[in-house]
Amino acid sequence: MIQIVEISSNAGVVLEPAWLARAEAVHRQLRPQLDGDYPAQMQRVFAAGTQMAVAADGERVLGVTLWRTLLNTASGQVLYVDDLVTDADRRSGGVGRALLSWLEARARQLDCVALTLDSGTQRLRAHAFYFREGMHIASFHFSKRL
Secondary structure, eight states, X not given: OOEEEEOBOTTSOBSOHHHXXXXXXXXXXXXXXXXXXXXXXXXXXHHTTOEEEEEEETTEEEEEEEEEEEEETTTEEXXXXXXXXXXXXXXXSSHHHHHHHHHHHHHHHTTOSEEEEOOOTTOHHHHHHHHHTTOOOOOOOOOOOO
């Protein structure tokens, strides 16, 4: 059975250090470029307002999500998903759906008007998943490396 465990608080505090350690391997499947000192990097990310939750089965992390709320002039208050990754061995098993459902519920609790995320153009399987979950492409995200 999939359970969702909150790893950090909205105040940037790590609530579950053991789960944070377990999340690293799955998180690196999406973000291999993360610092070698994962806990320290994540603490900096949490201090900037991002929160983390994991999908778990027993003691095993099946998926990881990082998210935050944003208020902007284009959309209003939104829950923005920085990262959403399911362990490669557990894809298509309901883990991503469980995390996305949890994120949607959290967005509603926080009076957000939308749940948003960016997805790399090469991640076609992820795009198919997001479409199946009722998401749509609302805009293009442009970037210039500095």
